[in-house]
Amino acid sequence: MTKYKLNSDGRRSGSQVTLTSYMVGDSYETEGIQNGSYNGVDSERKVSVTNQQNGGGPGKYGSTVLDLPEDKYPRQRHATSFIVKSSIKEWIKDKLKKGCKKKVLYKRIPVFAWLPHYNLEFAVLDLVAGVTVGLTVIPQAIAYASVAGMPPQVGLYSSFMACFVYTIFGSCKDSAIGPTAISGLLTRENNHGMGIPGVVLLTFLSGCVEFFMGVLQLGFLIDFISGPVSIGFTSAAAIIIATTQVKDMLGLSYPGGKFLQVWEQIFEHISETRPWDAVLGFSCMALLLILRKAKDFKIGPEDEKERKPIHDILSKVVWLISTARNIIVVIVSAFLAYYFQSHAQHPFILTGFVKPGLPTLSPPPFTTQVGNRTYDFIDMASTLGPAVIVVPLLSILENIALAKVFSEGKTIDATQEMLALGVCNIASSFVSSMPVSGALSRGAVNNASGVKTTFGGVYTGIVVILSLYLFTPYFAYIPKASLAAVIIAAVVFMVELHVFKPIWRTKKTDLIPALATFLSCLFLRLEIGIVIGIGINLIFLLYASARPTVQVEKVTSTYGCAGCDYLLITPDRSLTFPSVEYVKALVSKAGVKQGCSSIPVVIDAKHIQGADFTAAKGIKSLIEDFHKRNQPILFYNLKPSVINIFQGVQPKDFVYCQTYAELNELLKQYSDPNSVRHNNGDNNTVTRK
Numbered sequence: 306m307t308k309y310k311l312n313s314d315g316r317r318s319g320s321q322v323t324l325t326s327y328m329v330g331d332s333y334e335t336e337g338i339q340n341g342s343y344n345g346v347d348s349e350r351k352v353s354v355t356n357q358q359n360g361g362g363p364g365k366y367g368s369t370v371l372d373l374p375e376d377k378y379p380r381q382r383h384a385t386s387f388i389v390k391s392s393i394k395e396w397i398k399d400k401l402k403k404g405c406k407k408k409v410l411y412k413r414i415p416v417f418a419w420l421p422h423y424n425l426e427f428a429v430l431d432l433v434a435g436v437t438v439g440l441t442v443i444p445q446a447i448a449y450a451s452v453a454g455m456p457p458q459v460g461l462y463s464s465f466m467a468c469f470v471y472t473i474f475g476s477c478k479d480s481a482i483g484p485t486a487i488s489g490l491l492t493r494e495n496n497h498g499m500g501i502p503g504v505v506l507l508t509f510l511s512g513c514v515e516f517f518m519g520v521l522q523l524g525f526l527i528d529f530i531s532g533p534v535s536i537g538f539t540s541a542a543a544i545i546i547a548t549t550q551v552k553d554m555l556g557l558s559y560p561g562g563k564f565l566q567v568w569e570q571i572f573e574h575i576s577e578t579r580p581w582d583a584v585l586g587f588s589c590m591a592l593l594l595i596l597r598k599a600k601d602f603k604i605g606p607e608d609e610k611e612r613k614p615i616h617d618i619l620s621k622v623v624w625l626i627s628t629a630r631n632i633i634v635v636i637v638s639a640f641l642a643y644y645f646q647s648h649a650q651h652p653f654i655l656t657g658f659v660k661p662g663l664p665t666l667s668p669p670p671f672t673t674q675v676g677n678r679t680y681d682f683i684d685m686a687s688t689l690g691p692a693v694i695v696v697p698l699l700s701i702l703e704n705i706a707l708a709k710v711f712s713e714g715k716t717i718d719a720t721q722e723m724l725a726l727g728v729c730n731i732a733s734s735f736v737s738s739m740p741v742s743g744a745l746s747r748g749a750v751n752n753a754s755g756v757k758t759t760f761g762g763v764y765t766g767i768v769v770i771l772s773l774y775l776f777t778p779y780f781a782y783i784p785k786a787s788l789a790a791v792i793i794a795a796v797v798f799m800v801e802l803h804v805f806k807p808i809w810r811t812k813k814t815d816l817i818p819a820l821a822t823f824l825s826c827l828f829l830r831l832e833i834g835i836v837i838g839i840g841i842n843l844i845f846l847l848y849a850s851a852r853p854t855v856q857v858e859k860v861t862s863t864y865g866c867a868g869c870d871y872l873l874i875t876p877d878r879s880l881t882f883p884s885v886e887y888v889k890a891l892v893s894k895a896g897v898k899q900g901c902s903s904i905p906v907v908i909d910a911k912h913i914q915g916a917d918f919t920a921a922k923g924i925k926s927l928i929e930d931f932h933k934r935n936q937p938i939l940f941y942n943l944k945p946s947v948i949n950i951f952q953g954v955q956p957k958d959f960v961y962c963q964t965y966a967e968l969n970e971l972l973k974q975y976s977d978p979n980s981v982r983h984n985n986g987d988n989n990t991v992t993r994k
Contacts, residue, residue, distance in 0.1 A: 413721065416473045419758050427757040434754035435764025437628055438481045441750050442765060443772050444635040445484070445795070447656065447780065448788040451553075452489035452546055453739050454496065455504060457780060458660040458773070460484050463508075463738035465769040467729035468762035474725035475759045476718050477708040481747035482729050482762065486546050486796050487539070488700060488740040491831055495692035499685060501737060502673035506682075507689050507696060508741070509669040509734035514697040516727025524719035527702055533808060533815045534838035535702065536801045537822030542831060543799035546792060553789035554590075556582030556654055564827050581652035585641075586786035589634050593794035596634075600627035600753075628750055631791050638787035639779060646782065653784035661777035663770065669734040695832040700726060700742035707743040711752050746795055818842050851883035857895045860907075862969050869972050871905040872896065877912050880947075882919035889923045896936055905937040905975050907968065913943070916950045925956040932958045937975045941968050 411418040442464050450460030467482040475482070496503045518524070548567045552559065556579025559570045600623060605616030626633065642653050671682040686693065701723055708717045726742065733741055751761060772780075808815050818841040826834030854877040862869040872895055876888055896906045916924075931938040940961035943951075951959065962968050 412718070413724065414473060415476050415721070416759070423758065423760070428760075430755045430757045431761040432764050434751050434756035435761035436768055437625075437754045438747050438750050438761065439765040439768025439772075440629050440632040441747055442481065442483050443769065444631040444783075444788065444791050445744075445747070446769070447659075447783065448792045449484040449486055449489040450739070451785070451788060452486055452549065452792065453484075453492040453504065455492075455501065455739060456660070457656055458664075458777070459501060459504065459737060459739055461659075461769055461773055462664050462736050463733060463741050465766035465773075466733045466736045466738065467741045468766035468769075470729045470732045471725055472759045472762045474721070474728050475762070476721045476725065477704075477711065477743070478756050478759050478761070479711040479748045479752045480704060480707055480743035480759075481751050481765060482704075482726070482741050482743055483747065484739055485700075485703065485742050485744045486792065486799075487542050487703065488696060488742055490542055490546055490549075491692055491696050491699070492739050494830060495689055495696075495832075497688050498675055499673055499680065499688060500675075502670040503685060503689065504739050505669045505734050505737050506671070506685050507692060508730050508738050510686065510689070510693045511697040511700065511740045512727045512730025512732075512734060514693060514727070515701060515723050515730060518697070518701070519720050519723030519727055522720050524701075524705075524723060526698070527705065527719070529839055529842070530698070530702055530835070531815075531818065531838075531842050533819035534822045534835065534842060535706075536804050537819040537838055538699075538826055538831070538835050540800045540802060541823045541826035541834060543796040544827065545831075546796045550789035550792045553654070553785040554583065554586035554793070555579065556586075556786065558654075579652075579654070582654060582784070582786040585638060585653060585784055586790050589638060589787045589790035590794050593630055593634055593790060596627050596630035597794070598627075600624045624753070628753065631795075635783055635787055635791065638784050639782040642784050643779075643782045653786060655781060656783045656785060656788065657781055659777045659780040661773065663773055664737045666735055691832045691836075695835065696740050697727075697730075699835070700730075700740060703745075704743035707745050707748045710745065711748060814845065818845070847883060850878070850881060852887055853878045853884050855888060855891045857891075857899060859899060862972050869969075871907050871972055872900045873907050873909055875909040875912065879913050879915045880920035880924075881915070881917050885920045885923035889927050892927060892938075893930060896931060896938070900936065902934050902936050905939060905972055906931065907939045907941050907972075909941050910944070910947065911942040913947055915944075916947050918950075918953070921951050921954045921956075924951055925954045925959075928956050928958055939968065939971060 443461070446460035446464045447457040448460070450457050450463075453459070463484040471480065471482045492504055492507060495507070499506075518526070545564050548564055551571060552567070555571070555575075557571065557574050557577060559574055602623065604619045604623065605612050638653075642655055645652055671685070673680050673685060680688065701719075704726055705717060705719055705722055708722060729741055730738075754761075805816065805819065808819060818838045821841050822834050822838030824834075825837045856875045856877070858873050860871055860873045862871065874892055874895060876884075878884075880888060892906065892908065896902065900906055928938060938960070940951075940959075942963070943961050948961065960971065962971060
């Protein structure tokens with residue numbers, strides 16, 4: 306049996322750690338002392354070792370006293386001793402000193418790290434990627450503004466400021482910050498008639514939440530959104546977004562944006578479908594899907610030796626057409642609409658007037674007028690409700706997921722991404738923007754275009770600004786059916802129903818949070834759905850924590866003796882307050898039924914990495930129950946930290962050991978009728994007569 310005591314008699318210059326160990330045969334078992342494993346005492350602590358034998362001989366106990374230097378290992382004080390802690394001023398000073406280092410500066414403002422190495426080659430590649438993404442984001446921005454229920458210019462306002470800011474603070478070169486379909490849908494669901502002021506305030510508050518999450522390093526909260534929950538959410542959101550665009554594809558006009566409500570309205574007004582809008586919408590969607598696949602077509606022979614320059618040129622042209630498919634479809638549709646308009650024909654419903662020029666640079670609105678009622682900041686924030694938390698959380702999740710896809714094995718700094726996204730949203734709110742994040746579709750375009758740094762965002766922002774200055778009069782001719790086709794063709798690939806099959810093959814219970822999230826988002830609200838999914842996941846985690854697997858087996862020890870039977874009980878995880886009563890009941894039941902209330906019970910604690918006060922109280926109660934019926938209970942492989950926790954409640958008859966040899970020696974003592982038990986006031990020990 307091994308136990309640990311701290312001596313502080315004050316007679317020596319250094320602290321002393323006394324390790325009392327059971328004597329095997331005529332010698333002490335000093336393996337733990339030699340390798341420094343007892344109670345976390347490592348080899349660095351061993352300064353001088355003396356043996357103090359209390360009588361010597363077999364069956365006696367000895368103490369090994371370690372003299373520790375006071376300067377390195379100060380003596381433990383009593384609980385009533387006053388411990389001096391650093392003041393808040395010193396703590397702030399220390400943090401500022403660490404924060405002003407060059408390494409931290411490069412980490413928090415990444416532009417300083419790559420700008421000194423920027424060259425002409427990088428500039429050309431960033432220019433190509435930035436312009437390509439700019440041509441992609443313009444039709445997307447106008448379309449996502451429609452998803453959010455906002456005027457088209459709001460989508461364009463959301464597409465340039467964040468690009469400039471992310472160039473400075475962003476750590477993922479492929480992330481193209483701007484409006485997204487999911488943020489647009491969440492904005493629409495939570496605006497509650499407050500119009501552009503409500504959307505801009507949501508952008509500002511989302512940025513503040515993201516920034517402070519980064520400052521407080523709360524990125525671990527994203528880990529509570531599991532894969533199945535994320536799949537259920539994005540799939541439901543994609544279906545809802547596509548559903549809201551069906552009416553524009555068919556040329557219908559009616560209120561309502563909820564899933565069931567939209568389909569009810571579609572079937573009710575299906576007879577009012579405008580044929581030319583439907584033809585244009587479905588044609589555009591088919592063309593978009595074809596062009597999407599065009600980049601996968603191989604032109605020329607696959608063998609590099611047989612390929613000619615014309616093959617490479619044609620491949621790049623096809624790739625460019627495939628990448629710029631959205632802007633191509635929108636431009637062709639706009640020219641078609643303009644042609645009909647010039648001949649006094651109006652076959653399509655058009656986007657209409659788009660406000661030209663840049664927005665006024667101003668702080669986000671903290672008051673607004675809705676009808677005859679004036680909303681102050683508190684009213685606006687309470688009206689936005691859970692969107693203030695849900696929108697930034699999902700924006701962070703979306704952006705980090707994008708960064709992981711194109712990380713090429715590199716570690717993603719989630720804290721920096723939260724800080725960058727927060728600053729992007731705060732800055733964007735000063736130009737009347739809706740919430741922004743990284744979009745996987747634009748990130749794929751960026752990556753395929755060969756972007757080298759985040760400076761590609763500067764070119765994207767310039768393209769958007771030029772479009773606001775030069776092309777807004779022509780945006781009015783864009784048919785709504787073509788924009789609806791752009792949105793549907795983009796979000797249809799977000800529906801990940803194909804993932805449900807591998808989930809079924811791996812862990813079937815993961816389908817419960819996935820389906821619950823999917824159905825709740827579809828038929829209730831997005832934020833309610835994701836909360837339900839996270840809640841179900843947490844229930845599963847708590848249940849697993851409260852009901853660990855406990856393996857019970859009857860073992861016969863043959864180490865040094867024959868016929869020594871005992872029950873070996875192995876919990877598969879740490880002991881904490883939800884599980885302690887369950888484990889206690891299982892151990893007691895096994896001790897009575899399988900152990901016949903007599904043979905020793907050994908708890909193998911190799912999987913118990915931690916415990917708490919409730920667990921310690923439960924273990925104390927368990928030991929007392931076994932002691933009352935004179936049935937031995939031993940603990941094997943206990944971690945030193947867990948030993949300290951258990952000893953904190955001062956259990957009697959607490960017997961534990963570290964090595965297999967010690968375990969078998971103790972079992973031999975319990976099985977020997979000539980052995981007698983001694984209580985030393987702290988732990989129960991066994992000696993032989």
